Amino acid sequence: MRTVRFSICKSVKTPAQMQPCTPELLNAAFDNQLVSNTCREIATNLQKVKEGTLTRDAFETLKSELKAQNLPVVCFHANFTDGYRHNESAVPSGLSIYDVDHLTIDPRTYYNNKVAGREAELQIPLAHISPSNEGVRLVFVMPKGMSLAEAQQWMADQLGDETYDGKVKDMARCSFIVCRDYLLHYDEEMLFAEREVDVPENSVTTGTARPLVACYQRDARNETTVLPPSADDETAVFEDNFLGVSYPQIVHAMEELLGGVPAQGARNNFIFAMACHLRYVCNDDPRWIAQVMPRYGEEEAKFISTVRSACNRPQTKTVPDLVNRAIEMARKQQQVDELIQQNGINAPKPPVMPQKLTKFMRLITKNVPEHLKPSVAMSVFPSLGAHCKGVKFRYNDNALVEPTFMNVNVAEMSSGKSAVNKPIDAIMADIKEQDTKNRKLMQEYKEQYDACPADEQKPERPKGLAVQWVKSDMTPAAFVQLMADAGGRFLYTRMDEIGMLNQLKTNGKGNNVTEILRLAYDCGEYGQERVGTKSVSECVEVRWNWNASTTPGKCRRFFADSMLDGTLSRMSFCTIYTDDDRMPLYGIYDDKYTKQVQEMVAQLNNAKGLVVCKKANALIAEMLEENRQYSALADDDVYRELSYRATLSAFKRGMVLYIMNGQKWSKEIEEFVRWSFHYDMWCKMWIFGEKMRRAMDLDKAALVPGRRNLMEFLADDFTLDDLNTVRRAQGMRGDGQAQLRKWLQRGYCTFNPATQQYTKSQQFLSKHQKQAA
Template sequence: MILERLMFTCIGKGHGAPCLPANREDWEKLRREPWLKEMCERIERGDEQLKHRLPVWTPHCAEFKNNHRAIADAVRPLNRLMLDFDEKGHTDEICARLLEQSPLVPLLIEESVRRGTHVLVELPDGMTAEQAQQLMQEATGFEPDAAVKDVSRCIYMVPEDHTKYVSDKLFEVSEDCERKSQPTSDEGCEQKSLPTSEAAQEPHTELMFKGIPYTSIIAEWWHRNGGEPAEGERNVKLHKLAVSLRAICDNKKEVLMQVMPRFGLSDVELRSVVDSACKETPKGISKMMQGIVSALEMGISSDEIEDAEAVRAETGVKVNVKALPMGLKESLTGVPVSMHMPVLCGVLPIAAAYADQVMVEYCDGNLQHLGLMSIIRGEQASNKSVVKNAIDVWKRQFDEEDALARKREEEWKERKKGRKANEKAPDDPKVLIRMVPVTVSCSTLLKRFKNAQGHTLYSFGEELDTLRKTNGAGSWSSKYDIYRLSFDKGEWGQDYNSDAAESGVVKVAYNWTMLGTNGALRKCFKSDNIENGLSSRILVAEMPDSSFSKMPKFGRRSAGDEAMIQEAVTRLRAFSGLIDTPRLRKAIEQWVEQKRVEAAKDIDHVKDTYRKRAAVIGFRCGVVFHLLSMGARNLKSQTSNLKESKACIDFALMMAEYCLSQQIKAFGEALQNQYVDAHEECQRYGANHSVFDQLAPTFTLDDLRALKCGYCSESAMRMIISRWMRDGWISKTDRYHWSKVKVNSEK
């Protein structure tokens, strides 16, 4: 409740963006941003298109349901009123008059982007907005905007130097400040004239298209078409908007009448615009509108939809940010679309480490814990730090707890070191430390495992090459064993005669995330160790190629975003016991079987090897998604009646597909070179067609040998023939010939 009272407004990244609860620190920090000051200066110089990119805040409401800024979704409306004085250059005069004598308590006086004046006042109980406006007009000598604004109203953020007066009461939202009743009908009345202030207007009807509010679609349309109409272009722009919207309104005039913004038009005038737009021959949804809808469905900016399509073409996946649960969604705040997968792959291991008391049943019937390891690879200066920034937020709870534990351990070491010769050594406190450096020695790591109390340890390494260099041959080999065993919580240990070295056998539960260059990855996984099984247990993600590309633009997570990540961490830590995921098991089982069929047809040993654990990794990622999606009701009961959502299943399959493709891309060549000559391997991967489909309806072993270009051994080919027969794909016609009985790929 105390935290809730600190949130006095909601802040959004733009007019149509979600508005998240914010406190004084968030509000003041944003107003001090250099880029905000620069944007406002450019707008003042005439760059009107920038206005719709300004962040917004809500003076009349401190919280909206699902962060959706609408009258119907107002959760904590406030007894406050923002007044707009459109006349430019009078802010200092208005401020002086109100500070000398004001009929209402002023909370904020600021100069707007266009040099008008914003005045936020407390609205006494029983006083209407119209009455307050009349009082303020008499007190200032200037007429405020006649339109009465509703509870969902937002205004554009301005730099700190635009502030003329701010009261501490602005940031104090007591119960008395909150409205005791629903907004009156007056608060939703239509605007009588075209507004000239930068106060954002919003239609009242919250109709949806594919689950997206039309208000959000319209806001994005303004964004792509030069912003909201200025004086003199209202009817033309509204007509163009109506023409674009009718395709997603089934060309229904009554729907358009509800969703169209009015900008001062009467019903008769708006009806005329709608009638004119609907007379034109329908041409289907435009490319621009399709892009807007696609972007909003994915939860990204419409400017990024082309980047998202490019990422899908390159990697085969496209992240639906809107469908992500708490924690994962906020991890992608401010992250360019091309880097969404690396960031997700980076944070999933630490998210899984927090849920270390959870067990799940896999498709094969065995119980598993959520063991995940990831490597984010990319050339130098490829912005891998974007992953670190997300993990820094996720690991805060680990860091805070470990700091106390390490302090206790250091105090114990000092007491032990300073004791007298005949004095008994103090007892080892056996502290729980869960964040260990990637360069930790095997002996110290064993000690941490012994004191882990059943918890999973976690490491984050910024340089994979540092890890490789700081581990000698013997130590590196031991680390390989530890990493492999940690995937399924296997046993590992060591025995030494000396008391100075740690001895014992433990269950290994160890997740980690590492960043590194492609060269460092190649040095860690060479031909002599590629078959030891570690490569198939790692979730690999590749940073986008930054060669000759423009500098990417990053955003910042708000305090609200970071609070949501901490809430996600708390939620994951609260779960324990067996979590049943039958729908997820079924989906992953079907996926891994599909990949088996593909690998068998291609005689692709690499895909067949990596598909199995890629399925496990995708499954575990899906479980993390499911846990974050479960509500407080399920959290308390520890047994969920909430089945895995379609979004959860889609996410798990996406992660499995991405994991498989990235493992093959990163390690496939080295693994295949264990079977065939490197030159032949390059030729094979260049073609990569289905060998089974290329065979004639009746074929011989020589035909198969010719397609495999001689790099498949005789025994391997006979084994493939045997499996095809076992699966019912072929039948033997005579000693040397086989015939296809199943020539399609459906299985």
């Protein structure tokens, strides 16, 4: 009779790091972003299998890799006295797991039909969808006196299941953790309740566990290496790192040092050489080597045979130089990767879009492939904002702001940037229809005006003929007139290339269109005064939302002179990232789709006046504090400057979705607001980060009135480090060694090799004696 708990570990690859599970550890795992992203990626690839664009074998391989690399594991059956996940040290917890895999129906349907409402009766504290998204896992309290196998059969009888995962589970069997969205039932109090456990003698399966560093077995007759029957046996105990360096990093480094991944025809020799080197970091264990080493397209039987041959080959005990170099390369790369992981802004991939979206976002992105959804989601807001007239939001600083959006889609050629056009067309359908009518009336007026004899009264210009969807090729006078005709509505423009903004010149002077862009974001005043009777003399508040597309290089060149004038921080950026070079498959955009979009857009047309959402402001307050702390810790001026308006833009996006959701705040809106901020910031830092840092450095250097005598800031005895500290304080770059050499040559100081100190010379002190304060 014992009182125990179950155990948890960060990875299936680290079975020697099991620890007692607490509610805090388990909840943190459920809410971990990497776990959520992994579950979503597996679900996305499962959908590809259903669509016929991914084979089942490829999916199973990908799923196994993602689970092993990214998901923590829980052993609900037991805790382990020595921290190792093996039967010898297992202390039963009194819990068991029941798996139903490869369901042909939705896992939620299975749960609702067979389990929902019976959790207390069946003593089920936890139920969730499996990571594969094709099954259900139940964690339940074992009936007293039963073994694991008997308890599973009991649960199958209670649910009326003829088939289930009936493999005998030993105490070391672990389960992958899933994201909170996959939870079907969670009774934390029952799960972590202390319970008296009466363990029958046959409850623990024996004979399957292996020691921590399992040596390979040799047949006594022929000395051939015997590998285990299953390459993915979860009870095999191997570390996932060598002296803190992960095996995937070591393998990748060895691949480079051995000349790269082998081509067909050279695989066998390459695998043999790789296995020979991996013996030094895998305890000379072929099973361990087989676990960490890729197959390189080789057949499994031939791969295993090659690994065996490598392990039977006599070799020196001295670690080869290539292995040491590979470990060092891998260690350095791992350090870089860890830094990148800690700072999401510099991550190699943009932040993953939330899996759960609002009803409108699901609709507007449903017809594009997964990798295009982020760019579509970000690009639709300028057209959505164009439907708001007289709508204002109160920001956290009490300023009233309007839904002003300027979005630039930055991606390589032929990457699918045009995928945003159809969704925007559906959003703008009502405005386009009204514009067509008003353009016709305006054309009739122009014809009447031109046909009117000079001696007759000219017809007056019609009032209220607003045309909102306008071209980028317009004069400042036309721009002002269109703005005045709009009567407080937004103008909207879509451009296939960012350079088309140059078609709108201000006052006929070069490319200073960025002045209007800054005014557009702030709804600032713009206009012109003319004396001619036919000239346009108006002063308007600029309300102009627009979309543009370009490539990264063109984007940087276009805004090269606008790094520090506030233009970039007012815009939102998106990109298209994918490793899949297959032709994308789009859904169908028809009248039904447009009608569905228009029904939701109507809520923006109907909104008026001040719209307030306290939960949105509370979220922004949290984000502002998070950004402030991050900027301080990272000491990144560029991030800090860009984050202010990026947070404001995220707030506006959230408020637009709030209106379209019937002015009801939701978890989906909150997650989208956070994601859109980090996504926008990632894109800005990726495109402009380094250029803005250089521009800021030059801008600060221009404020330095002149260099001072650095000796004045140093004690009579000083070191190179002291000088470098002074140089940095004065805004100087680089090391001070060259400067010290000049000082020594000119007799300003002397050097003592024993103390590694420099001393100001009498010559210097006599000429540059410091005056007392």
